Amino acid sequence: MDNAWTHTTVLLGEAVDALLGSADTTGPSPAPAVYVDATFGRGGHSRLILSRLAADARLIAFDKDPDALAEAASITDPRFSIRHQGFRHLDELPEASVAGVLLDLGISSPQVDNPARGFSFRFEGPLDMRMDTTRGTSVAQWLAHAEVDQITEVIRDYGEERFAGPIAKAIVARRQARGPLVSTTELAQLVADTVKTREPGQNPATRTFQAFRIFINAELEELQQALDGALKVLQPGGRLVVISFHSLEDRIVKQFITQHAKEVYDRRAPFAAPQVMHLKALGRTRPGAAEVAANPRARSAIMRVAERTAEPIRGHA
Template sequence: MTAGGADASSGHLPVMVEQVMEGLQVTEGGAYLDGTFGRGGHARRVLERLGDKGRLLLMDKDPEAIAVAEHRFGADPRVAIHRGSFATLADWDATRDGLDGILLDLGVSSPQLDVAERGFSFGKDGPLDMRMDPDTGESAAAWLARAEADEIADVLWTYGEERHSRRIARAIVARRAEAPLQRTAQLAELIASVMPRGADRIHPATRSFQAIRIHINRELADLEAGLDAALRTLRPGGRLAVISFHSLEDRIAKQFIARHAKAPAGNRRLPEAVPFVPVLRGVGGAIRADAAELAVNPRARSAVLRVAQKLEAAP
């Protein structure tokens, strides 16, 4: 597949696949983990570079993604598949011997957005769910039915930077007193009805839907846990590649790499308690999709790839 091209068997467009391959530096006999399988565009490219002794581990907490992984790659003896969040990757027995590369492609996938029944999209009416793992946790509808207005507003502001978070939260609480919010179209129309008219080109519900989805799926907490697990699991010289679509995710990835690569600013008046020993080095800074990919895959416009390598001397 060429950069920006669709995966032949799924029609899905994996983001920055060439840049990811360059970042991971896949070797024939290495062991790699795709912690967010999705529809397997990145995984397929990794597998193409592996020899008979290579190993590819696939994770996703979405059962539909796991079903696709089993169908497409389950018969390959080099592949192991596990349903679960990448936050728990270090708990999977298959990772215990260490990995040479880990990919985390964050956020909601195109297939999830395209299926109305998953409840991720305000543009497709469906049940107000938003769970990436529909068997775990509470749905967006259940949370909105019980959360106080202040909690809802805090989520909308923190994860969506929604300037009208309190107005929207009050409207949600008032509406649910009359009838529960159970459909994505209901929520989207409610949000649009209380938003001031302006020059903003995006749908009025965009930021709120994003914020609720991040909260329901604990995406930022999972990312922090997953990065720690990845660092523990990578072999010296191994590579970590993280694709973010939101500034909050990218900030966490950027700060994680910096924290383990650079000594923190010290106070020259105080003695250094413990000498800083770097365990990571950043590779290439923030990487973005090129013009050719953006022309065929607009979703890549907000994507940022960060790559880090575990140092040889790291524990």
């Protein structure tokens, strides 16, 4: 693995503090605690969690990125294990077996800064954007066949781009005239030529690149699956900690916690007992000014925390 690209973990201490909560992690417990770092990345959160866990505790990590797996191989702590899977596989863990789940969403700095991964419009590289380079379809492969309406929908829904239609038409017109797009700089230039106005300080291709990355990796769908899985595997008192970096992710997380943090009454049976709430919302945190100054990529981060209630799930899938 190339170590030229480094990563600064966002909300490192705050996230681990929230994950461990008031649990006594210094000594053995009746049942050894199991924690999950569902987005290992470059291991910043995992290493701090391990430094604070009891000797009989365990940390299970998930990641799709082969580079993350290579980084995880440097951790020799016997309490640690990692799965080459996305976090949608959380629900494969035993029900009510986990003391805390951490999700640090989005892409890491090494993924963005490595031109070979194709995530950034700042570098010349293949138009790939897959989190897991061992499987799936790249953005270039999808754009080689996608119709205008499909491309428009993706850019509009996942990039919240008001020029989605013109960009999609330009992509298909380019494909018909000179062949499909194959590099990041080709896509960035096409978008820049198509989008004539943009927010100050933002590259015209920002929203389009975000949209294609989210779509090709099914990020929002996987996030919803992961949240459902976390609710299933968390034990009473277990913590759910989610760090998101754009409004589409945060909206899903906020709505999920809100939905499960209230009692639900069945209007068809007004005198029946309400469905119990499954989560207790514990608030949200944003990076402080000092962290943002030191790491500008932290500026959009929002961390939301919830705690699993003692009530059973009662039919939750």
